[in-house]
Amino acid sequence: MWVSVAVPFGSILLAMVVxxxxxxxxxxxxxxxxQNIVQASITQPGAFEQTLISMTPLLFTGLAAAVAFxxxxxxxxxxxxxxxxxxxxxxxxxFLHSWPAPLVxLAMVVxxxxxxxxxxxxxxxxxxxxxxxxILTSLMLNYVxxxxxxxxxxxxxxxxRDVSSPEAQVFPSGKNLEASGNFPGLSIRSLVIPLGLMIxxxxxxxxxxxxxxxxxxxxxxxxxxxxxTAKYAGIRTRRKIMSVxxxxxxxxxxxxxxxxxxxxxxxxPRGMQQAGYGYTGIIVAALARYNPLAVILTSxxxxxxxxxxFALQGPHFPTGLTGTLEGILLFCVLGxxxxxxxxxxxxxxxxxxxxxxxxxxxxxxxxxxxxxxxxGEAP
Amino acid sequence: xxxxxxxxxxxxxxPSGGPPASAVPALAARGVSKWFPGVVANDEVTFEVRPGExxxxxxxxxxxxxxxxxxxxxxxxxxxxxxxVRGEEMRFRSxxxxxxxxxxxxxxxxxxxxxxxxxxxxxxxxxxxKRLWFAPNKVEEEVAEIAERFHMRIDPGARIWQLSxxxxxxxxxxxxxxxxxxxxxxxxxxxxxxxxxxxxxxQTLREMANGGATIVFISHKLPEVLEVSDRVTVLxxxxxxxxxxxxxxxxxxxxRMMVGRDxxxxxxxxxxxPFGDTVLELSDVSAESDLGTPAVxxxxxxxxxxxxxxxAGVAGNGQRELAExxxxxxxxxxxxxxxxxxxxxxxxxxxIDAGLGYVPEERIGVGVAPGLTIADNLILKSYRENGNGxxxxxxxxxxxxxxxIQRFDIMARGPKTRARELSGGNIQRLLxARELSGxxxxxxxxxxxxxLDVGATDSVRRLLVDSAEKGLGVLLISxxxxxxxxxxxxxxxxxxxxxxxxxxxxGADVERIGLMMSGMAS
Numbered sequence: 001m002w003v004s005v006a007v008p009f010g011s012i013l014l015a016m017v018v019x020x021x022x023x024x025x026x027x028x029x030x031x032x033x034x035q036n037i038v039q040a041s042i043t044q045p046g047a048f049e050q051t052l053i054s055m056t057p058l059l060f061t062g063l064a065a066a067v068a069f070x071x072x073x074x075x076x077x078x079x080x081x082x083x084x085x086x087x088x089x090x091x092x093x094x095f096l097h098s099w100p101a102p103l104v105x106l107a108m109v110v111x112x113x114x115x116x117x118x119x120x121x122x123x124x125x126x127x128x129x130x131x132x133x134x135i136l137t138s139l140m141l142n143y144v145x146x147x148x149x150x151x152x153x154x155x156x157x158x159x160x161r162d163v164s165s166p167e168a169q170v171f172p173s174g175k176n177l178e179a180s181g182n183f184p185g186l187s188i189r190s191l192v193i194p195l196g197l198m199i200x201x202x203x204x205x206x207x208x209x210x211x212x213x214x215x216x217x218x219x220x221x222x223x224x225x226x227x228x229t230a231k232y233a234g235i236r237t238r239r240k241i242m243s244v245x246x247x248x249x250x251x252x253x254x255x256x257x258x259x260x261x262x263x264x265x266x267x268x269p270r271g272m273q274q275a276g277y278g279y280t281g282i283i284v285a286a287l288a289r290y291n292p293l294a295v296i297l298t299s300x301x302x303x304x305x306x307x308x309x310f311a312l313q314g315p316h317f318p319t320g321l322t323g324t325l326e327g328i329l330l331f332c333v334l335g336x337x338x339x340x341x342x343x344x345x346x347x348x349x350x351x352x353x354x355x356x357x358x359x360x361x362x363x364x365x366x367x368x369x370x371x372x373x374x375x376g377e378a379p
Numbered sequence: 380x381x382x383x384x385x386x387x388x389x390x391x392x393x394p395s396g397g398p399p400a401s402a403v404p405a406l407a408a409r410g411v412s413k414w415f416p417g418v419v420a421n422d423e424v425t426f427e428v429r430p431g432e433x434x435x436x437x438x439x440x441x442x443x444x445x446x447x448x449x450x451x452x453x454x455x456x457x458x459x460x461x462x463x464v465r466g467e468e469m470r471f472r473s474x475x476x477x478x479x480x481x482x483x484x485x486x487x488x489x490x491x492x493x494x495x496x497x498x499x500x501x502x503x504x505x506x507x508x509k510r511l512w513f514a515p516n517k518v519e520e521e522v523a524e525i526a527e528r529f530h531m532r533i534d535p536g537a538r539i540w541q542l543s544x545x546x547x548x549x550x551x552x553x554x555x556x557x558x559x560x561x562x563x564x565x566x567x568x569x570x571x572x573x574x575x576x577x578x579x580x581x582q583t584l585r586e587m588a589n590g591g592a593t594i595v596f597i598s599h600k601l602p603e604v605l606e607v608s609d610r611v612t613v614l615x616x617x618x619x620x621x622x623x624x625x626x627x628x629x630x631x632x633x634x635r636m637m638v639g640r641d642x643x644x645x646x647x648x649x650x651x652x653p654f655g656d657t658v659l660e661l662s663d664v665s666a667e668s669d670l671g672t673p674a675v676x677x678x679x680x681x682x683x684x685x686x687x688x689x690x691a692g693v694a695g696n697g698q699r700e701l702a703e704x705x706x707x708x709x710x711x712x713x714x715x716x717x718x719x720x721x722x723x724x725x726x727x728x729x730x731i732d733a734g735l736g737y738v739p740e741e742r743i744g745v746g747v748a749p750g751l752t753i754a755d756n757l758i759l760k761s762y763r764e765n766g767n768g769x770x771x772x773x774x775x776x777x778x779x780x781x782x783x784i785q786r787f788d789i790m791a792r793g794p795k796t797r798a799r800e801l802s803g804g805n806i807q808r809l810l811x812a813r814e815l816s817g818x819x820x821x822x823x824x825x826x827x828x829x830x831l832d833v834g835a836t837d838s839v840r841r842l843l844v845d846s847a848e849k850g851l852g853v854l855l856i857s858x859x860x861x862x863x864x865x866x867x868x869x870x871x872x873x874x875x876x877x878x879x880x881x882x883x884x885x886g887a888d889v890e891r892i893g894l895m896m897s898g899m900a901s
Contacts, residue, residue: 214769218755218762225750231708232737232745233759234728 008289011336015329022324028317040311041304047311049191053263055303057082059200060255061281062288062295067207068248069282070290071224073241077123077138078252079278080145081116083269085256087149088115090160090174090267093181093260101180105195108181109257116253117246119145124245128238134245142278149269160267174267183261196258200296203251207292220244252278280306283326287333302326403466405430405593406451406482406562411460413446420446422617423460428562430465433584433594435604435625437637438614439832444597447614448564451595452484453477464562478505483560485551487567491539497550498522498535501557525556529586544695545576552583563587565596569603571694574860574893581607599637601630613637638833655684657717658821658852659705659735664714666704674700676876677714682821682852687843689867689884690856693896697876698856699740702825705854706730706737719820731760736819738810740826740856742803746810749799753791754780756798757813787812788838804835811842821852828862840866860889874898 020030041051061078068075075081092111096104123137152158154172162168162175183195211217223230223240230237255277264271284302288294309322404427413421421443428434438444449455451462453471462469464480471477474484491500498519519535526533531549539547548568555563565584569577584594584607598604604611605625613620613636620636659682668674675697682688692698703709705716707723707730716723721733730737739745747756754776758765761779766772780794789808791801798806807827814822824843828836844866847853857863863870863884870887872879872895879895 213771213773215762215765215771216769218758218771221751221755222748222759226744226748228741228745229748229759231727232706232739234726234731236728 007336007339008287008333011332012329014336015325015332018332019325019328022328023321026321028321033312033317036312037305037308040308044311047307051300051304051307052191052193052197053303054307055299056194056197056200056258056262057255057275057277058280058284058299058303059197059204059295060258061252061277062284062299063200063204063207063281063292064248064252064255065282065285066288066290066292066295067251068244069285070211071220071241071244072227073124073127073244073248074135075120075123075138075245075248075252076135076282077120077141077249077278078255078281079276080138080142081119081249081252082256082259082278083142083145083149083272084119085112085116085253086260086267086272087152087160087256088112088253089257089260090177090181093177094159094175097178097180099180101184104180105183105261108261109199109254112253112257112260113250114253116256117250120245120249120252121242124242124249127245128242146269146273149267149272153267153269177260177265181261182265183258185262194258194262196254196262199254199258203254204292204296211292252281255281283330287330289337305329402429404428404463405465406595407463408447408451409461409463411447411450411457411462413443413450413455414458419617421450421457424614424617424619425460426612426619426622428593428595429610430593431588431591432609433588433596433607435608435611436595436597436614437599437601437604437611437633439599439637442614442637442832443617444614445566446617448484448566448595448597451477452482452564478558478560481559481561482564483555483558483562484564485548485555485566485568487570489547489551491547491550493540494538496536496538497533497542497553500539500550501535501554505558522553522557526553529556529583529590531583543576544571544693545573545579548572548580549583556587560592562593562595565594567597567599569598569600570858573693573897574889575897576693577603601633604633605630615639654686655850655852657681658684658719659854660715660717661705662715664704664711664716666700666709666711668700674876675704675711678873678876678878679714680871680878680881682854684820684850684852685847686869687847687853687855687867689863689870690854690873691860691863691870691892691896692858692873692879694858696873696896698858698873699825700876701873702737702739702823702854702856705823706735706739734818734820736814736817736822736851738807738814738822738824738827740829742806742810743799747798747806750797752780752795752797753784753789753801753809754794756809757783757794757816760813760817783812783816786816787842804831804838807831807835807839811839815842815846815851819851821854822846823854823856825856826858827855828857828859860892864889872896 016034020034023030023033040047042048061082064078064081065075089108089112093104093108096107099107119141120138122141123132123134126132126137127134152160153174157163160174162173164175185192185194186198187193211220219230219235219240222233222235223237227237230240256272259272259277260267280302284295284299287298287301305322305326309319312322313319406428407426409425411421411424412419424443424447436444436447446455450457453474453476456471462471464482469476469480471480492503495503496515496519498515501522502518522535526535526549531553533542533546533549533553539550542550548571552563568580572580581603584596588594588609596607605628608625610622611625611628611633612622613633615637620639623633623636660680662679663677664675664679665673665677666675678697678701680688690698690701700709704711704725705718707725707727710725716725718730718733718735721729723729723733737746743749748759757780758771758776762771765775777794783789784791784794787808789801789805789812791805798809801809811827822843827843828839831839840862843853843855855863855867864887867884869881870884870892871881872892874896875898879898882892
């Protein structure tokens with residue numbers, strides 16, 4: 001059991017060492033760089049709050065990916081579902097702006113979830129009933145969603161676009177939400193925790209409990225472990241795949257809701273496209289090994305690194321370097337998975353029969369991958 | 380192996396009059412040990428195979444036979460001990476090294492490319508002709524020549540998918556001969572053959588041995604070991620129990636060596652009991668294989684409560700598809716399936732609700748989810764009734780698991796052990812525990828004892844018979860004819876997806892069933 005805790009942390013440590021070597025090669029002092037990262041993401045005034053802001057969308061997209069991947073439903077469409085969630089939430093927020101604020105917030109959340117669900121239902125249905133590869137369809141739909149948001153703001157005089165002033169006609173942008181559609185945050189002293197983050201953390205616990213101890217979650221676990229066993233056990237696998245896809249899309253949609261309601265207060269296609277939260281969410285989920293609770297930690301980690309990256313980059317610290325550090329981290333953590341599945345055994349090769357001299361065994365160790373699963377049966 | 384097939388035909392090392400005891404062994408293992416995490420697969424195994432002999436490696440499943448052969452053929456490296464070929468110590472780094480030393484293995488699962496011809500498969504990866512292009516006619520000629528020398532009926536131009544399993548096995552052997560193998564290792568070669576095909580294989584092996592080839596074959600079937608081999612080495616729990624001349628041995632003594640105690644070889648007592656109502660009925664049921672070809676054709680039968688109906692046949696004649704169709708996993712294209720008076724439209728949940736238990740051929744990955752715990756696997760079919768509403772009652776699940784682990788004698792650390800950590804026998808007990816505790820009316824058991832050791836086989840058979848005595852209708856699908864003869868009341872023989880015939884077990888003639896299995900009688 002200790003392996004499942006020690007390995008991820010050990011791999012993060014390893015990533016820091018390898019990353020340190022890269023930093024030295026690129027002419028940076030690793031220790032001060034790491035110190036700067038911690039400062040820029042946590043200890044500086046305002047840095048921690050900024051990290052929380054960066055982590056919020058990643059928490060949702062990470063959960064969306066974790067829930068689907070856990071069941072081996074490869075929803076790569078978190079990005080597009082996020083866009084659609086943002087479209088849904090901003091549309092509802094604009095339309096109902098005169099309602100009381102709590103109702104508008106609730107309606108935006110519901111609207112965004114529904115939009116994300118519907119968008120994910122397309123690849124879900126294709127996979128479940130026509131056996132199409134959902135990786136491709138969900139990925140392609142990201143581009144459709146992207147063009148759709150572009151169209152709403154840049155390509156048409158849609159309901160979402162601000163056409164009130166001559167200036168807005170020339171420089172297209174979305175309509176700003178009224179105050180009623182701005183999500184409240186929880187203020188603790190000077191720190192403001194966004195509503196989206198609170199919903200996300202709560203959702204992580206709900207999903208964890210659901211997978212653990214509901215019948216729905218049990219079916220998910222069976223299907224994720226062995227699809228043929230699920231069919232054998234009489235689980236309606238098609239419906240199940242469809243529903244998990246929709247669930248995943250709804251969660252990704254919440255990321256869009258939070259972007260609009262918590263932070264942007266406007267449908268901002270360019271900003272969302274540059275951030276690419278949907279794709280980063282896949283990394284967040286993979287780092288968490290698809291465990292919803294761990295997603296809280298990994299989204300914080302990636303959020304912090306992203307946040308620090310903005311602060312660090314400058315003439316001596318190219319943007320690419322933060323990306324490299326992120327890549328090394330991912331590589332180490334996923335590579336470490338190997339150690340939880342296999343055992344790497346080092347042993348000296350037996351000496352050659354020709355020069356049999358006791359005591360002077362060959363000093364060259366040789367790796368040998370032993371066994372499939374620990375404690376498994378010998379083949 | 381530059382001299383190619385000549386190695387087999389013209390091996391000069393064997394003087395006439397059988398292999399002498401003093402000759403340098405063709406193949407030897409000396410103190411070979413192999414450990415896997417938590418398991419000693421081979422423990423100081425020492426045995427010798429003389430040139431030109433047929434040497435049987437006998438042992439229960441899990442005795443270490445396959446591991447040993449994998450070491451002899453370079454697939455595994457021994458943790459200790461050495462392998463010698465013709466007196467020379469070898470250190471194989473890969474199967475290729477072993478093959479270059481003249482050792483070739485015919486695996487249980489064939490390594491043939493279905494759409495290619497026999498000749499193409501034979502030269503795949505290794506050809507005597509070191510040229511860039513492939514001369515089909517020439518190769519076919521060479522292959523035909525070898526086949527003729529060893530009296531193997533095979534068309535070198537035929538495509539693999541057109542061949543029967545027995546013929547495919549011949550292709551594997553041909554491959555070895557073409558490459559000049561001097562030592563041939565066969566892993567359970569008769570498991571997939573009809574009795575007649577097995578006889579033919581024995582003849583081929585004998586001819587090869589007479590031609591100077593050395594043959595090691597793995598088996599756990601006593602009759603064929605007695606019939607085919609010159610000497611027998613018995614393995615038990617990774618250790619060599621002993622090597623004996625086959626002429627000095629009999630079934631009883633070998634069985635004792637294999638199991639370590641006296642065994643009752645036949646356990647069948649005639650059961651006379653009234654059967655109940657029909658619990659499973661098929662009328663004119665047809666279904667397709669994964670490739671869309673007809674796999675089950677117009678199959679009809681009735682199974683009564685308390686009856687054990689055996690389905691015999693050579694592997695691949697529609698038995699697997701038949702089981703899947705009944706369980707609702709494979710749609711039937713025509714006909715009617717009725718389980719306990721509930722007509723089926725062909726979904727697993729309908730079959731389960733109607734009261735069908737199903738022990739699938741593939742236990743891990745179909746019958747059992749390997750990554751889930753024993754407790755979770757035990758509620759696979761009953762979780763819908765567990766607790767109330769959406770939430771599962773953990774305590775109920777654990778209680779259920781503890782009960783069944785005890786009742787069905789599942790050896791495990793506890794309910795939270797993952798299924799993949801269990802041995803084959805315990806996985807089968809887990810599966811049966813779940814299926815039988817659901818009080819089914821009919822049970823489909825597909826090869827329920829395949830791969831299990833004698834002890835586990837015995838307990839599984841006993842469970843089936845006991846359940847039948849309590850009124851359960853059992854459809855026992857098995858390729859092991861002895862098992863079917865031992866346990867069933869009636870025997871249905873399948874050939875090419877059709878019912879070749881149904882006979883009462885009492886007074887059934889094995890020879891005739893064998894002919895039905897190969898489509899030559901009805």
